[in-house]
Amino acid sequence: MNLGEQLQRQRKLHHMSQDELADKLGISRQAVSRWENGATLPSFYNVLAISDLFHISLDELIRGDELLMEKLENSNQRKVPFLHTGWGAFVISIVLALIIWGISKWLKFYGSDDFNFYYWIVTILGIVGLLMNLEWRGIGREFKRNINRKTIIWIIIILTVYILPRINYIFLGKM
Secondary structure, three states: OOHHHHHHHHHHHOOOOHHHHHHHHOOOHHHHHHHHHOOOOOOHHHHHHHHHHHOOOHHHHHOOOHHHHHHHHHHHHOOOOHHHOHHHHHHHHHHHHHHHHHHHHHHHHOOOOOOHHHHHHHHHHHHHHHHHHOOOOOOOOOHHHHOOHHHHHHHHHHHHHHHHHHHHHHHHOOO
16 A cells, blocks of 8 residues: 555544645645645655654555655655755854954954944844744744754854853953
């Protein structure tokens, strides 16, 4: 039995229409119809959501659908661009920190004591990065799912801007 047939069987066992299933998954009814007809395959995320929704194991859901099994195996082998990894975000944050450090040293060399602007630059960049990494679709319904590793890295960058100067003041005794 392929995934489309299994999905249709489970949907009917749970007395759901395609519209109801689509609403619970946050997708269109047409997508459910295409899955059931075998025209397209759901993403791995949707396969997990279907498994959770119908309280069946992934093994039960996808066993027998060779096309889906092959798709899932190939998706694991796909290379992820460097900027989309945690290391990419780390390298970008290090480069930004070095640029900001260089600007602050340049200002100090030329006698400017006003470092406030660099806090604003990093804060604005951090907030923009944070907002770009949130998945805004369905944020009210499932907030936990929208926070990913990149979002956490941006939160750390923003907090670092505010915490590091305070730590410096504590160690220098200027509290």
